[in-house]
Amino acid sequence: xxxxxxxxxxxxxxxxxxxxxxxxxxxxxxxxxxxxxxxxxxxxxxxxxxxxxxxxxxxxxxxxxxxxxxxxxxxxxxxxxxxxxxxxxxxxxxxxxxxxxxxxxxxxxxxxxxxxxxxxxxxxxxxxxxxxxxxxxxxxxxxxxx
Numbered sequence: 187x188x189x190x191x192x193x194x195x196x197x198x199x200x201x202x203x204x205x206x207x208x209x210x211x212x213x214x215x216x217x218x219x220x221x222x223x224x225x226x227x228x229x230x231x232x233x234x235x236x237x238x239x240x241x242x243x244x245x246x247x248x249x250x251x252x253x254x255x256x257x258x259x260x261x262x263x264x265x266x267x268x269x270x271x272x273x274x275x276x277x278x279x280x281x282x283x284x285x286x287x288x289x290x291x292x293x294x295x296x297x298x299x300x301x302x303x304x305x306x307x308x309x310x311x312x313x314x315x316x317x318x319x320x321x322x323x324x325x326x327x328x329x330x331x332x
Contacts, residue, residue: 232258236266239282245275252278256285263289268296279304280312287316 235258238251252270255263267289270282283300286293294317301313 228258228260229262232260232262236263239266239270239273239278245273245278248273248275248278249281252281252285256281256288259289259291261291264291264293264296268293271296271300276306276309279306279309283309283312283316287312 232255235251235254239248239255242248242251248270252267255267255270264286267282267286270285271279273279273282279300283297286297297313297316301310304310304313
């Protein structure tokens with residue numbers, strides 16, 4: 187009888203079902219831990235960027251933190267970005283608006299409120315481009331505006 191590798195695998199699986207089950211269980215456990223670790227790493231990155239956006243004295247660090255939050259794909263980034271719209275630096279405010287647009291998870295209330303108060307044309311343009319990109323102004327979800 188000729189055994190191809192596929193036939194051999196089938197025979198081994200039939201002869202040792204417990205061994206196969208153990209291997210599958212180990213693989214599932216390892217995959218689960220890997221996903222869990224990645225989620226914790228993402229949460230830590232969002233927390234670090236949020237802290238930098240809020241506390242750094244350097245506007246370049248705050249700007250980069252805002253852009254990082256926008257790329258995070260995390261719902262948790264909305265509140266720090268909404269706060270970033272109130273930054274004293276024009277570049278940081280524009281980056282926070284652009285980041286909310288890239289994030290695509292909400293923040294329309296914050297942007298709308300900032301658009302009313304904003305005096306800088308660059309920041310206004312960044313906010314307007316968020317709305318012009320087809321986002322609905324009615325989809326309100328920023329937790330920082332009460």
